[in-house]
Amino acid sequence: MGKIREENGKFYPPEDFVEQAYVSSREEYEKMWKQSVEDPETFWGEIASELYWYKKWLKVNREDFAKGEIEWFIGGKTNISYNCLDMQIKKGRGDKVAILFQGEPEDDVVKLTYKEMLKLVSKFANVLKKKGVRKGDRVAIYLPMIWQLPVAMLACARIGAIHTIVFGGFSAEALRDRILDAGAKILITANGYWRSGKTVSSKATADTAIDLCAKEGHTVDKVIVVKRLDNFDVPMKAGRDTWFEDEIAASDISDVCAPVWMDAEDPLFILYTSGSTGKPKGVLHTTGGYMVYTYASFKYIFDYKDKDIFFCTADIGWVTGHSYIVYGPLANGATSIVFESVPTYPNPDRFWQIVEKFKVSIFYTAPTAIRALMKEGDQWPAKRDLSSLRLLGSVGEPINPEAWLWYHKHIGGERCPIVDTWWQTETGGILITPLPGAWPTIPGFATLPFFGVKARALQPRSSADQPAVDAPVNEQGELCMERSWPGMMRGVFGEPERFFNTYFVQQPGFYFSGDGAIRNEDGYFRLMGRIDDVVNVSGHRMGTAEVEAALNSYPAVAESAVVGFPHEVKGEDLYAYVILKTGFEPSDQLKKELVAHVRKEIGPIASPGKIQFVPGLPKTRSGKIMRRILRKVASGEIDQLGDTTTLADPSVVDIIVAGRQ
Numbered sequence: 001m002g003k004i005r006e007e008n009g010k011f012y013p014p015e016d017f018v019e020q021a022y023v024s025s026r027e028e029y030e031k032m033w034k035q036s037v038e039d040p041e042t043f044w045g046e047i048a049s050e051l052y053w054y055k056k057w058l059k060v061n062r063e064d065f066a067k068g069e070i071e072w073f074i075g076g077k078t079n080i081s082y083n084c085l086d087m088q089i090k091k092g093r094g095d096k097v098a099i100l101f102q103g104e105p106e107d108d109v110v111k112l113t114y115k116e117m118l119k120l121v122s123k124f125a126n127v128l129k130k131k132g133v134r135k136g137d138r139v140a141i142y143l144p145m146i147w148q149l150p151v152a153m154l155a156c157a158r159i160g161a162i163h164t165i166v167f168g169g170f171s172a173e174a175l176r177d178r179i180l181d182a183g184a185k186i187l188i189t190a191n192g193y194w195r196s197g198k199t200v201s202s203k204a205t206a207d208t209a210i211d212l213c214a215k216e217g218h219t220v221d222k223v224i225v226v227k228r229l230d231n232f233d234v235p236m237k238a239g240r241d242t243w244f245e246d247e248i249a250a251s252d253i254s255d256v257c258a259p260v261w262m263d264a265e266d267p268l269f270i271l272y273t274s275g276s277t278g279k280p281k282g283v284l285h286t287t288g289g290y291m292v293y294t295y296a297s298f299k300y301i302f303d304y305k306d307k308d309i310f311f312c313t314a315d316i317g318w319v320t321g322h323s324y325i326v327y328g329p330l331a332n333g334a335t336s337i338v339f340e341s342v343p344t345y346p347n348p349d350r351f352w353q354i355v356e357k358f359k360v361s362i363f364y365t366a367p368t369a370i371r372a373l374m375k376e377g378d379q380w381p382a383k384r385d386l387s388s389l390r391l392l393g394s395v396g397e398p399i400n401p402e403a404w405l406w407y408h409k410h411i412g413g414e415r416c417p418i419v420d421t422w423w424q425t426e427t428g429g430i431l432i433t434p435l436p437g438a439w440p441t442i443p444g445f446a447t448l449p450f451f452g453v454k455a456r457a458l459q460p461r462s463s464a465d466q467p468a469v470d471a472p473v474n475e476q477g478e479l480c481m482e483r484s485w486p487g488m489m490r491g492v493f494g495e496p497e498r499f500f501n502t503y504f505v506q507q508p509g510f511y512f513s514g515d516g517a518i519r520n521e522d523g524y525f526r527l528m529g530r531i532d533d534v535v536n537v538s539g540h541r542m543g544t545a546e547v548e549a550a551l552n553s554y555p556a557v558a559e560s561a562v563v564g565f566p567h568e569v570k571g572e573d574l575y576a577y578v579i580l581k582t583g584f585e586p587s588d589q590l591k592k593e594l595v596a597h598v599r600k601e602i603g604p605i606a607s608p609g610k611i612q613f614v615p616g617l618p619k620t621r622s623g624k625i626m627r628r629i630l631r632k633v634a635s636g637e638i639d640q641l642g643d644t645t646t647l648a649d650p651s652v653v654d655i656i657v658a659g660r661q
């Protein structure tokens with residue numbers, strides 16, 4: 001493949017890449033994009049027709065942002081597992097590998113073809129039915145990155161059960177909250193998994209979570225446990241817990257299971273994500289629109305061709321894994337890698353070793369991983385053959401130009417276009433992104449909206465009466481969407497008002513993303529990070545209110561305030577200001593206890609990188625914490641604190657500055 005050409009800071013895709021790309025110029029894109037937003041009926045109707053519908057939709061879409069109502073493929077009936085499996089077999093891909101599992105141990109590889117996946121999924125769907133699971137029931141899944149995870153998801157989808165996957169790094173308390181909120185009566189977990197040479201038990205955490213649920217009056221009736229680790233005993237409760245392997249091998253379990261034909265707007269899954277309050281939101285996605293959107297975005301953004309090997313390093317416990325390890329790739333008949341372990345074990349070249357071993361052609365990861373591996377030195381990718389790669393992707397947080405350039409040079413061999421893809425749990429799929437063969441990229445810019453997406457960077461508005469006005473070129477605005485796209489979330493599970501209030505009030509008539517963005521002269525978007533009380537730690541979203549609630553539940557804590565600050569590898573880290581109750585003294589020991597407590601309440605991903613004990617917080621006379629000041633202190637910008645005269649007690653700022661960690 002030819003080299004990428006750089007001119008005035010713009011990186012142009014190689015000609016041979018352009019020639020084979022689905023979309024090969026900005027003009028072609030503009031034409032398609034125009035149709036996608038002006039005539040969604042035709043545009044999305046044609047794309048949806050590439051998939052199987054048991055019953056065709058009557059109308060492509062209807063929306064009312066004034067009410068937060070969104071519908072796609074109205075009246076259509078389909079099943080996403082049928083499209084991801086049966087249809088691929090019908091198209092001749094039965095013997096192609098669908099899921100390529102690489103365990104942490106090097107020789108632990110499982111390749112499952114589309115035919116094998118269909119059998120496993122059908123068996124497990126029959127197991128779920130045998131356990132009493134019906135359409136609309138919620139199934140909690142607390143599994144590590146093993147091949148049984150996509151099997152469990154697709155089995156739920158096959159029978160219309162709603163999966164809610166909880167990331168394996170969440171604690172028992174966090175798992176409890178999600179099981180309770182979703183009202184799940186069944187939980188799928190594993191005895192354990194490998195992590196950097198050690199074993200971790202998922203079942204132990206699951207058991208604690210179930211006991212905690214019982215205290216709240218909620219019973220989890222059935223637990224299915226995958227035997228991931230050999231010779232790794234876990235307690236099994238008779239009548240409640242059974243082994244996945246025994247269940248699918250039972251003589252009454254058939255390997256055929258007819259799909260339940262789902263209404264396009266029937267729920268597919270709930271995925272919890274942090275917001276600006278203490279309680280995570282159950283983001284609800286439905287069947288038809290999500291299916292069409294992950295299918296189309298995967299195809300065009302990764303310029304996916306039948307011979308590609310796709311490796312997305314995300315965990316399926318996050319939305320990236322839902323959309324771009326499982327649903328998007330399988331709906332396209334791709335081979336998708338599921339990797340159990342971490343980038344740095346046994347050496348910091350594990351990703352590159354996997355690329356070499358399986359001849360990965362499309363690689364998708366997060367800036368935090370790139371930065372961490374960049375620090376380990378160029379020799380690690382240099383000793384691997386990365387020539388199979390033709391396209392790279394980035395997701396989860398803004399990518400700094402330094403990391404972008406390293407990725408481009410040392411991984412992409414100055415040959416692979418990079419797609420910096422902006423999206424959210426809420427959006428279901430990628431919204432702002434380069435199309436890799438269509439226009440030049442600029443490090444740090446996610447560039448242009450995908451088909452069907454009308455993105456704007458708007459000036460803040462104080463009321464609905466004010467008109468929506470775009471921020472001037474190269475000035476920051478609030479990233480909003482003017483209309484819905486098929487993959488958009490449809491609600492917050494059990495909290496309809498929260499859906500409306502979170503996303504449709506800040507900029508009336510628009511979907512408000514919570515991110516800041518600028519647009520340059522070319523119309524390219526550059527994402528500037530969150531503008532709400534959400535912090536992005538290692539590409540994972542953490543609500544500061546959630547961490548505060550965890551800190552405040554510790555007996556020694558009177559009050560706390562958590563903000564983000566820049567971190568070299570994680571992108572951002574958490575900085576906690578803590579006021580102790582009378583009778584408690586600041587100490588390093590207490591800091592350790594607080595970190596341990598947050599890990600117990602939420603999980604390691606929420607542990608604050610820095611804790612500062614303070615006598616008070618900067619509050620306005622009405623009692624509102626001025627977080628702007630706390631953010632400035634945390635990031636060391638102490639000479640830019642701005643106006644502090646409106647504070648009830650300005651002297652507290654000096655104390656906070658003096659005690660900065």
Ligand code: WT7
Pocket residue numbers: 273318319320394395396397398399420421422423424425426446513514515527528529530536539540541
């Ligand atoms: C937030 C969403 C979507 C998959 C993983 C995260 C940030 C995401 C980018 C990007 C700049 C990005 C945003 C967004 N974000 N991708 N390419 N450039 N920022 O999902 O946990 O729902 O977090 O991640 O701030 O709002 P999530």
